[in-house]
Amino acid sequence: MSSIFDKPYDPKEHEENIYRTWEESGFFDPDKLPPPTAGQAPNRKKPFTIIMPPPNANGHLHAGHTLFITLEDIMIRFERMRGKKALWVPGADHAGFETQIVYERELEKQGRSRFGMDHKKLYEEILAFTLENKKYMEADVRAMGASCDWSREKFTLDEDIIRETQRTFKQMFDDGLVYRGSRIINWCPKHQTSLSDVETEFSEQSDPFYFIKYGPFIIATARPETKFGDKYVVIHPKDERYKEYTDGQKLEVEWINGKITATVIKDEAIDMAFGTGVMTITPWHDAIDFEIAERHGLEKEQIIDWRGKLLPIAGEFAGMKIKEARPKIVEKLKEKGLLVKIDENYKHNVRACYKCENTIEPQIKEQWFVKMKPLAKLAIDAVEAEKIKFIPENYKKIFLYWMENTIDWNISRQIVWGIKIPAWFHKPKCAPIPGREKEIEKCENIKISADEPRCEHCNAKYIQDPDTFDTWFSSGQWPYLVLGYPDNPDFKAYFPTDIMETGHDLIFRWVPRMVIFGLYRTKNIPFHTVYLHGLVNDAKGKKMSKSKGNVINPLELSKKYGTDALRIGLIVGNTPGTDLALSEDRIRGYKNFANKIWNAARFVLINTGGIELSKKPALQAYDQQLIDELNLFIKDMTSDMENFKYYLAAEKIYHYFWHTFADKIIEEAKNRLKTNNDEAVKISTKWAVLEIFATSLQLLHPFMPFITEKIWQELSGNDIRKANRNLLMVEEWPQ
RNA sequence: GCGCGCUUAGCUCAGUUGGUUAGAGCGACCCGUUUACACCGGGUAGGUCGGGAGUUCGAAUCUCUCAGCGCGCACCA
Numbered sequence: 001m002s003s004i005f006d007k008p009y010d011p012k013e014h015e016e017n018i019y020r021t022w023e024e025s026g027f028f029d030p031d032k033l034p035p036p037t038a039g040q041a042p043n044r045k046k047p048f049t050i051i052m053p054p055p056n057a058n059g060h061l062h063a064g065h066t067l068f069i070t071l072e073d074i075m076i077r078f079e080r081m082r083g084k085k086a087l088w089v090p091g092a093d094h095a096g097f098e099t100q101i102v103y104e105r106e107l108e109k110q111g112r113s114r115f116g117m118d119h120k121k122l123y124e125e126i127l128a129f130t131l132e133n134k135k136y137m138e139a140d141v142r143a144m145g146a147s148c149d150w151s152r153e154k155f156t157l158d159e160d161i162i163r164e165t166q167r168t169f170k171q172m173f174d175d176g177l178v179y180r181g182s183r184i185i186n187w188c189p190k191h192q193t194s195l196s197d198v199e200t201e202f203s204e205q206s207d208p209f210y211f212i213k214y215g216p217f218i219i220a221t222a223r224p225e226t227k228f229g230d231k232y233v234v235i236h237p238k239d240e241r242y243k244e245y246t247d248g249q250k251l252e253v254e255w256i257n258g259k260i261t262a263t264v265i266k267d268e269a270i271d272m273a274f275g276t277g278v279m280t281i282t283p284w285h286d287a288i289d290f291e292i293a294e295r296h297g298l299e300k301e302q303i304i305d306w307r308g309k310l311l312p313i314a315g316e317f318a319g320m321k322i323k324e325a326r327p328k329i330v331e332k333l334k335e336k337g338l339l340v341k342i343d344e345n346y347k348h349n350v351r352a353c354y355k356c357e358n359t360i361e362p363q364i365k366e367q368w369f370v371k372m373k374p375l376a377k378l379a380i381d382a383v384e385a386e387k388i389k390f391i392p393e394n395y396k397k398i399f400l401y402w403m404e405n406t407i408d409w410n411i412s413r414q415i416v417w418g419i420k421i422p423a424w425f426h427k428p429k430c431a432p433i434p435g436r437e438k439e440i441e442k443c444e445n446i447k448i449s450a451d452e453p454r455c456e457h458c459n460a461k462y463i464q465d466p467d468t469f470d471t472w473f474s475s476g477q478w479p480y481l482v483l484g485y486p487d488n489p490d491f492k493a494y495f496p497t498d499i500m501e502t503g504h505d506l507i508f509r510w511v512p513r514m515v516i517f518g519l520y521r522t523k524n525i526p527f528h529t530v531y532l533h534g535l536v537n538d539a540k541g542k543k544m545s546k547s548k549g550n551v552i553n554p555l556e557l558s559k560k561y562g563t564d565a566l567r568i569g570l571i572v573g574n575t576p577g578t579d580l581a582l583s584e585d586r587i588r589g590y591k592n593f594a595n596k597i598w599n600a601a602r603f604v605l606i607n608t609g610g611i612e613l614s615k616k617p618a619l620q621a622y623d624q625q626l627i628d629e630l631n632l633f634i635k636d637m638t639s640d641m642e643n644f645k646y647y648l649a650a651e652k653i654y655h656y657f658w659h660t661f662a663d664k665i666i667e668e669a670k671n672r673l674k675t676n677n678d679e680a681v682k683i684s685t686k687w688a689v690l691e692i693f694a695t696s697l698q699l700l701h702p703f704m705p706f707i708t709e710k711i712w713q714e715l716s717g718n719d720i721r722k723a724n725r726n727l728l729m730v731e732e733w734p735q
Numbered sequence: 736g737c738g739c740g741c742u743u744a745g746c747u748c749a750g751u752u753g754g755u756u757a758g759a760g761c762g763a764c765c766c767g768u769u770u771a772c773a774c775c776g777g778g779u780a781g782g783u784c785g786g787g788a789g790u791u792c793g794a795a796u797c798u799c800u801c802a803g804c805g806c807g808c809a810c811c812a
Contacts, residue, residue, distance in 0.1 A: 220811090395739095398738080402808080504806095575749080596772065604771080
């Protein structure tokens with residue numbers, strides 16, 4: 001008799017069909033699940049929800065994605081089998097800044113540039129580009145076996161998402177939680193946009209450190225080119241060395257471009273031990289200096305323009321790029337006798353754009369800011385009250401530390417690809433209308449509205465804020481927006497969600513924002529548990545990067561060894577929060593395992609014909625013991641699953657199947673079937689083998705869904721389960 | 736600078752509340768093709784659990800300390 005088991009398992013032959021069968025069954029939608037088995041029934045009222053972190057829609061999945069899809073799919077399949085209404089909502093992220101950069105490269109290839117392009121046209125081009133690439137991402141998610149409900153898929157630029165995001169902004173504006181302010185921001189001169197702190201990285205840099213005469217003082221700086229406008233000299237109030245100088249004292253000082261009047265400021269922000277203990281400040285281009293200037297009400301002046309060139313205040317250096325100007329300025333200081341010495345071994349950390357690695361130029365800009373303190377308080381309280389749990393636990397501490405030290409969040413971005421900030425400005429204000437002065441006094445010069453407002457007094461048009469939201473402003477609201485907050489019944493049925501599973505690198509960028517927005521808008525936590533997985537690195541444990549050329553394409557591994565092998569290979573031994581070294585060897589081993597399962601199925605098929613599991617025979621003591629051991633195993637493994645220890649559960653079932661079931665139980669069964677003529681012994685043996693095999697398929701299914709489903713289909717003619725509804729996916733988790 | 740984590744077999748990592756000879760996968764070596772499977776089976780070797788000190792009847796596990804590595808945050812002009 002020939003069967004599909006006659007040749008080794010070839011995943012390529014089956015995976016696509018199996019996925020189609022699942023998808024067409026409709027069971028990815030928890031509202032369309034088949035009636036529960038008796039064992040599942042008690043759970044059926046409980047929802048189990050995971051919102052998928054939406055992958056960027058601008059290309060294929062990478063290794064990190066395949067890990068999170070596998071983990072979340074395991075969680076979902078496990079709970080679905082247990083009878084819960086398991087909902088996993090997929091999504092696609094427009095990924096504002098990131099996608100715009102990807103598209104800018106496309107433009108560059110065509111010899112074009114986004115600067116000078118009509119905003120609307122650019123937006124439409126990027127939209128078309130994104131929707132095209134979104135398909136690849138979705139196909140990859142399917143190829144990974146994700147049992148998510150595609151009927152509920154959302155895109156971060158869907159109309160309802162945009163509308164609700166803008167409403168959140170309006171509500172926060174009305175509550176005084178967002179404000180427009182001229183504050184120091186991180187400016188990327190290449191990308192021509194501001195960035196939040198989490199979108200920048202520090203890199204250590206070695207620069208000459210210049211000691212320069214400034215009147216009676218010597219100041220030290222690594223950036224002489226910012227010093228043109230420096231007219232405040234700051235000293236620590238307790239510094240004995242400079243006690244003769246008093247706060248507010250004026251001094252005539254010979255400076256780079258001639259004489260200026262300097263003012264002495266005393267401020268405790270000064271580190272007396274650093275440099276000379278004296279510094280001049282440049283409030284427009286340095287965060288600390290800005291704070292000092294704010295505290296003392298000092299003037300601020302822009303020195304460097306938005307493109308990174310010096311402004312007219314720099315005199316003869318105006319129009320020069322910083323790098324070009326610096327040595328020339330130093331030369332001039334030397335000529336004037338102002339340069340005291342140069343320390344060549346000065347190392348400091350410089351903020352850089354996390355995408356282009358260009359140095360960030362701090363600038364003062366009028367932007368929208370979220371007042372973080374009161375919002376952070378909500379998050380801190382919820383986490384301290386254990387309403388939200390972290391896996392691994394130590395991330396709780398990290399989360400709280402960050403929340404307690406958070407600063408106001410700049411949410412304005414000077415990019416096109418994103419959600420428009422629904423703010424409108426009335427500039428200039430209304431002209432005076434005789435007799436209506438008081439009324440006009442109250443005229444708002446800022447309106448928050450999705451539609452274009454008009455001034456009710458002078459009928460002037462408002463000018464729309466050209467900026468878009470920081471992507472994290474909208475993705476921070478993702479969990480409830482996806483479920484259609486506030487009106488969609490899904491919101492009531494499935495929120496708060498159960499688990500937010502994401503990479504530990506998003507502990508600051510994303511997780512806190514979701515907690516805050518959830519608590520602010522829905523008055524509820526967005527999820528009960530945060531599960532953080534580690535990063536997927538190359539075989540040597542090094543971070544994958546295109547420039548290093550060590551990027552492993554997970555979908556190639558999936559094609560080569562099968563998705564099941566890739567999945568379980570990503571899971572076994574991969575503890576939460578710990579980075580994973582992904583190597584081909586690791587996956588290859590599990591391909592062999594898949595084949596082992598395949599061949600065991602062949603043995604079972606050949607040897608247990610005629611056995612019906614629903615008709616349990618009187619078991620021999622030996623077989624009863626195997627079943628008892630199996631039950632203990634189920635209990636142990638289920639407990640690991642409930643405690644999110646997938647790395648252990650996967651390893652245990654692997655081991656049980658291969659080294660207990662295949663190596664021992666099957667081998668013993670062979671002997672007994674061959675040497676014993678007692679029919680009762682044979683039936684008992686066959687029944688036990690089939691029972692253990694069927695149960696193993698169920699236990700393996702969340703980890704290796706394709707092969708287990710395929711075998712289940714092939715064996716279903718044998719009545720492997722009385723409640724068999726032909727899809728292992730909705731079968732009951734063994735108890 | 737502050738914080739977090741790691742250091743266990745050649746490599747990648749488990750080891751739950753301290754408890755008998757410390758485990759897995761991959762790799763190495765030896766033997767073996769008796770029909771589920773060579774994408775296999777049987778077996779072997781390989782670890783003073785980073786160093787040191789302490790608590791304990793007992794420590795890979797708890798405490799202290801030293802060293803090395805990784806990561807995060809912040810920052811000194």
